[in-house]
Amino acid sequence: MLGVQMVQLENVMKQFDDTYVVDDLNLDIKSGEFLTLLGPSGCGKTTTLRMIAGFEKPTSGKILLNGKQVDELEPYKREVNTVFQSYSLFPHMTVFDNVAFGLKMKKVPKEEIQERVTKALKLVQLEEYGNRKPKQLSGGQQQRIAIARAIVNNPKVLLLDEPLGALDLKLRKQMQLELKHLQQTLNITFIYVTHDQEEALTMSDRIVVMNKGKIEQIGLPYEIYERPQTRFVADFIGQTNILEGTVTAINGEQATMKFADQVVEIPNTTDVTLNEEVYISVRPEKIKLSETPFEGSINLKGTFKEKIYVGSVTKIVVTMANGQDITVNESHDKIDELTNTNDVYVSWSPKNSVVLKK
Amino acid sequence: MRRNFAKAYLLLSPSLFWLTLFLVIPVLFIGVISFTTNGDFGAIIYEFSTEAYTSAFSSLYAKVIWQSIWWAFIATVVCLIIAYPFAYFIAHSGKWKNLLLLLVMVPFWTNLLIRLYAWIILMNNQGVINNVLLDLGFIEEPLALMYSPGGVILGLVYGFLPFMILPIYSSIEQLDKTYLEASEDLGAGPVKTFLNVTLPLTFPGILAGFIITFVPAISVFVVTDLFTGGKLLMVGNVIRDAFLVEMNWQLGAALSLLLMILVLLSLMIFMRFTSRKDRKLLV
Numbered sequence: 001m002l003g004v005q006m007v008q009l010e011n012v013m014k015q016f017d018d019t020y021v022v023d024d025l026n027l028d029i030k031s032g033e034f035l036t037l038l039g040p041s042g043c044g045k046t047t048t049l050r051m052i053a054g055f056e057k058p059t060s061g062k063i064l065l066n067g068k069q070v071d072e073l074e075p076y077k078r079e080v081n082t083v084f085q086s087y088s089l090f091p092h093m094t095v096f097d098n099v100a101f102g103l104k105m106k107k108v109p110k111e112e113i114q115e116r117v118t119k120a121l122k123l124v125q126l127e128e129y130g131n132r133k134p135k136q137l138s139g140g141q142q143q144r145i146a147i148a149r150a151i152v153n154n155p156k157v158l159l160l161d162e163p164l165g166a167l168d169l170k171l172r173k174q175m176q177l178e179l180k181h182l183q184q185t186l187n188i189t190f191i192y193v194t195h196d197q198e199e200a201l202t203m204s205d206r207i208v209v210m211n212k213g214k215i216e217q218i219g220l221p222y223e224i225y226e227r228p229q230t231r232f233v234a235d236f237i238g239q240t241n242i243l244e245g246t247v248t249a250i251n252g253e254q255a256t257m258k259f260a261d262q263v264v265e266i267p268n269t270t271d272v273t274l275n276e277e278v279y280i281s282v283r284p285e286k287i288k289l290s291e292t293p294f295e296g297s298i299n300l301k302g303t304f305k306e307k308i309y310v311g312s313v314t315k316i317v318v319t320m321a322n323g324q325d326i327t328v329n330e331s332h333d334k335i336d337e338l339t340n341t342n343d344v345y346v347s348w349s350p351k352n353s354v355v356l357k358k
Numbered sequence: 359m360r361r362n363f364a365k366a367y368l369l370l371s372p373s374l375f376w377l378t379l380f381l382v383i384p385v386l387f388i389g390v391i392s393f394t395t396n397g398d399f400g401a402i403i404y405e406f407s408t409e410a411y412t413s414a415f416s417s418l419y420a421k422v423i424w425q426s427i428w429w430a431f432i433a434t435v436v437c438l439i440i441a442y443p444f445a446y447f448i449a450h451s452g453k454w455k456n457l458l459l460l461l462v463m464v465p466f467w468t469n470l471l472i473r474l475y476a477w478i479i480l481m482n483n484q485g486v487i488n489n490v491l492l493d494l495g496f497i498e499e500p501l502a503l504m505y506s507p508g509g510v511i512l513g514l515v516y517g518f519l520p521f522m523i524l525p526i527y528s529s530i531e532q533l534d535k536t537y538l539e540a541s542e543d544l545g546a547g548p549v550k551t552f553l554n555v556t557l558p559l560t561f562p563g564i565l566a567g568f569i570i571t572f573v574p575a576i577s578v579f580v581v582t583d584l585f586t587g588g589k590l591l592m593v594g595n596v597i598r599d600a601f602l603v604e605m606n607w608q609l610g611a612a613l614s615l616l617l618m619i620l621v622l623l624s625l626m627i628f629m630r631f632t633s634r635k636d637r638k639l640l641v
Contacts, residue, residue: 055539075542076551088540092558101554102544153544 005067006031006189007052007157012061012071014047014213021047023213025061029157029191034183036192036200039210040236045193048210049159052191053082066156076105080157081150085165087142089134095121095145096130102153120152121145123182140171147182157189164199176202197237201225209233227269231356234281241287241326242356243280247272255355260322264298266353279356284329286352289316290345291338297347302326304341318346385618392611400605410608414616419596423617426593427624429507430575433514437522437571438564440515445527445563459527466520474513474584481509481585504585510592513581518574522567529563530556568628573621593617 007029014022022044029035037045050056051063054075063071070078081102089098099120103113121127124144126137134142143163150158160179164172180203183190194200200207201221209216209224209232217224217233228234231242245259255268259280272278293299305325306317313329320326326346338344367374392410395403413419448458465473480486481503488500503509537559541551579594588595593613600610 053543055542074547075539076545076547080543082540082543084536084540086534086536088534088536090537090540090555090559101541101546105545105550149544 004031005029006033006065007191008062008064009048009052010062010064012048012051012063013059014044014051014056015059020059021213022051022058025213025215027208027215027218029189031189032187034180034190034192034203034205036194036204036207037210038194038197038200038207038237039216040195042212043210044213045195045210046161049082049161049191049193052157053080053159054078079155080159081153081155082159082161083146083150083163085162087134087146089142089145089149091134093133094130095126095132095134095137098134098145099130099149099152101149106153116152117148120148123151124148139166140175143167143175147179151182151186151188155188157191158183160190160192162194163192164194172199179203201237209236211236226354228281228354228356229270231279231281231358234279234354234356238283239327240281240283243282243324243326245278245280247274247276247278250274257355260300260320260324262298262300264350264353266350266355268355270355270357272355272357277358279358281354281356282348282352284315284327285313287326287328287346287348289318289328289330289334289338290347291340291343293345294347297349298353299345299347300326301343301345303343307335318344320346385615388611388614391607392615394608396606396608400607402607407608410606410612413609414612419613422591422596423593423613423620425591426576426617427620429511429514429592430572433511433518433575434522434568434572436511436515437519438568441519441522441526441567442564445523445530448523448527449530462520462523462527466524470517470578471580471584473517474580477513477516478504478584481512505587505589507590509585510582510590513585514575514578517578517581518571521571521574525566525570526560526563529560529566533559569625573625576621577617 005028007027009025009027012022012025013020021042025044025048037048039045047056051058051071052065054070054073054077058071061071062069065078065080089095090101093101096117099117100113103116108116117130118127121130124147126141126144126148129137129141129145134145137145143166146163163179164175167175176199179190192200192203201224204221206218207221207224208218211232217229219227224233225237228237228240234240234242243259245257247255247257248263249256250268250273251265253268254265255272256263256265257278257280266280288294288297300320302318302320304316305319308315308317309332314332314335316328316330316335318326318328328346391402393406393408395405395407396409397403448455448462451458478485482488483500483502483504485503487503488497491497492500503512533556537555538551541555546554577592577594577597579592579598582588582590582592582595597610597613597617600606600613
């Protein structure tokens with residue numbers, strides 16, 4: 001199944017008043033894929049999802065669902081279903097009737113409805129709750145019912161609009177894995193909207209990072225995290241240190257650049273050119289702290305500014321000679337070993353630096 | 359537990375006080391008066407008598423009471439049929455919403471008497487409507503727009519329409535729009551969405567509108583007075599006449615109590631047809 005184009009967005013624009021909330025979006029989503037639209041609030045991710053569902057009509061551009069153009073089609077005629085952020089379970093119906101609603105609307109025979117609803121409730125482990133009203137369930141249970149209500153219709157595409165936003169951290173983590181397993185079992189295309197980068201990294205086959213209505217980067221979770229292509233992506237996904245530099249030489253796959261009084265060779269992943277002003281991004285967990293510089297590493301000298309305990313690691317903010325702060329994640333033991341905190345080296349391997357265009 | 363009850367009553371005491379003073383005590387007065395004897399010139403003689411009830415149950419009064427309930431019911435249903443689409447339209451009219459609401463509220467704030475007089479000018483045998491129709495040749499002789507049960511119902515509908523529109527409007531307005539999106543998402547078109555989601559979820563508004571229209575509509579007497587010149591009677595007219603014209607307080611009191619019991623009964627029957635949850639939403 002994987003490989004068939006299930007959803008295609010072609011030059012999709014959406015204008016509200018004078019601003020384009022979605023600006024010339026092009027995106028192909030494959031059948032059976034778990035794709036996440038990730039970005040800060042107001043980046044256009046929810047609007048994109050609502051256009052696929054049919055609640056919003058694109059100002060211009062085309063939306064294709066399974067090869068058929070649907071952008072003028074009403075929501076109730078599209079073979080997609082949505083799991084809403086607020087669940088939107090009908091309060092006047094029992095759990096069973098909520099899940100059966102879509103099938104009833106399609107005039108599916110009664111016995112088949114009974115069978116499919118029971119199966120869907122079983123899938124979300126709530127088969128005994130059919131006679132309850134949504135209000136009598138916990139947030140996590142309501143969430144599952146909302147999922148059951150959508151998947152019972154065997155949609156071609158399931159759209160999920162921050163479905164785990166209202167759950168507490170522990171339940172959210174658990175549901176992330178459950179949703180991922182569910183998606184693999186059912187082999188339905190999932191389009192998932194979230195602003196939580198960790199959630200996106202955990203669940204997705206591919207991530208689309210959006211900002212101001214445009215796509216910043218599309219890639220595998222690994223690529224998005226390790227090889228961000230813009231400063232926005234590097235900054236938004238996880239934590240990072242951004243340094244400014246200049247390209248002084250290019251030799252094949254490598255680029256030589258000068259920054260903070262250092263000249264180093266790092267992989268040229270973003271096609272920078274000679275003399276270009278660039279950013280260099282390096283993740284806090286890739287940086288080591290020591291009293292002596294490391295051979296073959298980039299070493300910068302600085303002093304401790306702040307120490308923040310965050311549980312699994314300690315975050316150290318080190319101020320460089322040029323006044324810039326660099327955040328380092330280090331183990332508690334390692335920090336205890338350091339005697340002179342006014343004179344330390346922050347070191348990282350050149351291959352852990354990511355060059356970003358300005 | 360015991361202490362909690364005491365606390366609850368303490369907190370309730372102001373409202374209990376007002377309820378006792380302005381509802382329970384007056385009703386008790388009415389109850390007592392209805393069992394006294396009617397003296398000359400309306401004097402109340404404190405001797406037990408059921409005479410008032412004997413006449414109240416006579417076919418003449420029973421017919422008036424029944425007629426009042428029936429007319430009020432018809433008027434309430436007509437109000438509902440007009441008010442729901444109207445309220446729906448206001449709730450979806452965007453920036454015109456406040457202006458339209460104001461147009462509903464203005465007559466609501468105007469005295470019913472004045473508004474009914476305006477209708478007389480329109481509906482009179484020599485009124486605007488009849489004159490226009492006569493001049494245009496649609497009719498040969500004036501229509502009896504007033505002096506008929508239809509006229510009374512028209513007056514009731516006109517008088518109580520805002521009472522129906524406002525609660526329905528507020529329930530439609532408060533309806534979470536994502537329920538409608540969820541319904542459409544699950545394959546229900548606009549009609550199915552309305553019948554399966556909008557209508558049941560706005561039912562508390564309908565229920566509230568029904569009660570606050572129906573209950574006062576039964577006992578109103580100005581409509582029959584003005585539109586039929588007292589030719590047709592509603593129970594409100596009879597009660598007023600018993601107290602003020604015939605000086606028979608006993609009969610007026612008995613009729614008032616009977617009306618109260620009948621209204622409560624009809625509300626209970628009405629509640630029967632509505633699910634427990636809808637009532638809970640209302641309160």
